[in-house]
Amino acid sequence: MAEEETVKENEGGIGNIIVKILPYILMIALGALGGIYTAQQKPEWFGLSKGTAAAQAEVNATIAKVGKLIALPTDEQPTVATVTDASKVKDQPFFADAENGDVVLIYTKAQKAILYRPSSNIIVEVGAVNLNNSQAVASPSPSATPSGKTKVKATPAESPVESPSPTP
Numbered sequence: 206m207a208e209e210e211t212v213k214e215n216e217g218g219i220g221n222i223i224v225k226i227l228p229y230i231l232m233i234a235l236g237a238l239g240g241i242y243t244a245q246q247k248p249e250w251f252g253l254s255k256g257t258a259a260a261q262a263e264v265n266a267t268i269a270k271v272g273k274l275i276a277l278p279t280d281e282q283p284t285v286a287t288v289t290d291a292s293k294v295k296d297q298p299f300f301a302d303a304e305n306g307d308v309v310l311i312y313t314k315a316q317k318a319i320l321y322r323p324s325s326n327i328i329v330e331v332g333a334v335n336l337n338n339s340q341a342v343a344s345p346s347p348s349a350t351p352s353g354k355t356k357v358k359a360t361p362a363e364s365p366v367e368s369p370s371p372t373p
Contacts, residue, residue, distance in 0.1 A: 267308055271321050274328050278315040285310055288320075299332045
């Protein structure tokens with residue numbers, strides 16, 4: 206009889222181990238899959254940049270929204286920038302009413318800049334772009350940075366406005 210009990214305990218040994226470990230393996234697998242899914246959907250949460258296609262789609266969606274509010278030049282693609290620190294540009298007339306998260310569309314051929322607020326879907330300001338950097342101007346003028354991002358400058362001083370990606 207004692208031998209039969211020992212055999213029954215040994216038969217369930219591997220099955221018991223698998224049953225005990227399986228929930229932990231499933232939790233780890235689900236956590237990894239959840240992390241991968243979240244990284245693809247919200248890469249900025251992990252400090253990653255969006256893919257070029259996703260960034261361009263976001264820019265195109267913004268241009269389409271602004272195009273419903275105001276007539277936009279059709280012969281060029283704008284440079285799109287996002288206000289990241291409105292307090293640093295409040296002294297410039299164009300950015301006087303700017304808030305963090307506002308978007309600036311800069312049309313260099315048409316010499317027009319548009320400040321758009323996505324949170325309330327309104328045009329905050331429209332101004333002329335002066336590409337002559339030899340004098341201080343109230344309107345924004347674009348310049349490229351080594352990082353590939355576009356910064357908007359109203360004067361030769363650094364401005365806290367940058368785009369998620371440059372447009373062609």
